[in-house]
Amino acid sequence: MTVSRVLRGGSGFSDDTRTRVMQVAERLGYIPNRLAAAFGAEQASSLVGMCVPRLTSGLFGHVLDGVDRALTRLGFQLMIGANNHATDEEEAWVRQLVSWRPAGVILSGRTHSPGTVDLLRKTALPVVEIWDLTTSPIDMAVGFSHHDCGAEMGLHLIRRGRRRAGFVGALARADVMGAARLDGFRAALAQAGHPLTDAEVLHDAPGFYAGYYGMETLLSRRANLDAVYFHNDEMAIGGLAFCQARGLRVPEDIGIAGWGGMEAASILPRRLTTTMVPTTAIGKAAAEALVARLTGAMVPEVTVVPTRLVPGETV
Amino acid sequence: MTVSRVLRGGSGFSDDTRTRVMQVAERLGYIPNRLAAAFGAEQASSLVGMCVPRLTSGLFGHVLDGVDRALTRLGFQLMIGANNHATDEEEAWVRQLVSWRPAGVILSGRTHSPGTVDLLRKTALPVVEIWDLTTSPIDMAVGFSHHDCGAEMGLHLIRRGRRRAGFVGALARADVMGAARLDGFRAALAQAGHPLTDAEVLHDAPGFYAGYYGMETLLSRRANLDAVYFHNDEMAIGGLAFCQARGLRVPEDIGIAGWGGMEAASILPRRLTTTMVPTTAIGKAAAEALVARLTGAMVPEVTVVPTRLVPGETV
């Protein structure tokens, strides 16, 4: 017990004892067994789980980074998983995670299987849902509205005089967040009296290639489009590449807009019109909300981290 | 014990008992406590730790993805950390990880603090070092030689008639792998009789901006360069953007080469000359080597996953 007290930095031991314990621990190369500590203790462990749609997404890399930095600073360890936009994969992962008795969980998105919600409610684990806001989170939510992002961009295109806008997405599986942007975009255009002309949604990873070929497909169907809103910046850059290859002038012949605020988007020959998403800030806020909840602090149910539409030179 | 046997799918129980156990487990929403299992058992847990330089790197995102997919399939959970290219941060992370008594560790790079190596040796944990090959790994290594990548690109530039080559890097902290590429590049050029003209190494994150401004700096010092090799593709694209902004023709006036095989690099107006790195394959191979070692199979100490120089249209 004295050793345990010293190593955890509590009180109830003399300086002399502390020194001796430290020396022996050092000499033996003693490494505490967190497994035993977490197992025995009634209280929360220092393990946090986080599930992202895909580990290869540039945006989520930054979110992960924000979460990891915050958690490391606060003395937590991060366990990650990917759900590939499938709620059943997420449920399988959450089930595994819960068996490790973590202190909390960070999920991405607002859509979860009933089993996942049930499980998390039953275990009463602190949960932060990030990325897409929901008004009734399982526990806490940190993010922004994808619907509003789409609507804002729709309005922006209208204001810039665009009248025949299209959309190119790559909603692999059920990427409901990309779909929410499309919904918002469509709604804003309709409200302005110039409804969405056409949408091409590929069943593919949302990368440069998908943008390139999605643009090609869309233009082959509707040659008279004057703007295209892409699922994300990578796809928009792919679309831009297609325009250059075809000799289409941007923004004179056609406007291009992306989403996500990829670094490359601001350094292209023409700065891409896009929406900046504060990825790292979201990760940081999510980690801090989780830890605050653990320490018993009051935490707002929903934290809005605003996005910012950046008018570039492509619309 | 009967319940434990049933849930782990062993033998020594009747079909009737299995059914009853399953039903009750289902009804109670029973979730096994892996903490207790991993704690009590002498044998390895189903936890694997992985440390990457930065979570925001596109390449490492793919490596993580490869590792995660393979481990999930094999029934393991992944704990991650970032070392920001600092061996002491890596050591701190490894120390935390080891206290969770994981089944194995995946580290990136061949450079580790003596404390890290000591700790891993002492705990006799299976270790896979990925990304940069070493001839004497702590335990196992999966990757390729960065030095060779640089040398190969040096030779390629020489063969394409380039005689005054420069290098632009962004070796944040101690990115020894980028430095290894520069070493190989420099050696190959020197051997061919046309030594490296100049190198600009920024202390910054290796992204588009750094490439753009690194190129600007390098050209302001040496206007007569006929080729520049970049730390990675993102920086090369940044450099390319600078050339376009300045009206420099690529590859006529100056050649540009990158590294990493970023997806965007193959869809740019001019396909970037770069080196493709089989990121996902490395992750998969690392995970499989680790698990093979755990099951007692013979595992080669060093697994070479070859890179491929892709001649594009920028040199």
Add this chain to the structure above:
DNA sequence: AAGAAAAAAGTTATCGATAACATAGACCGT
């Protein structure tokens, strides 16, 4: 110096899964 109070150190029980061992029951051939 005696006794109270505080500080330091020690003891026991606990968490849940499971290895190792023990027992109960089923089924067999003779």
Add this chain to the structure above:
DNA sequence: ACGGTCTATGTTATCGATAACTTTTTTCTT
């Protein structure tokens, strides 16, 4: 019916940290 063999089920001890409690030692007060 009896021992032998096999299968199904049960019992005990264990892993390491630590909460809760007890005992020992030190310090302080009058």
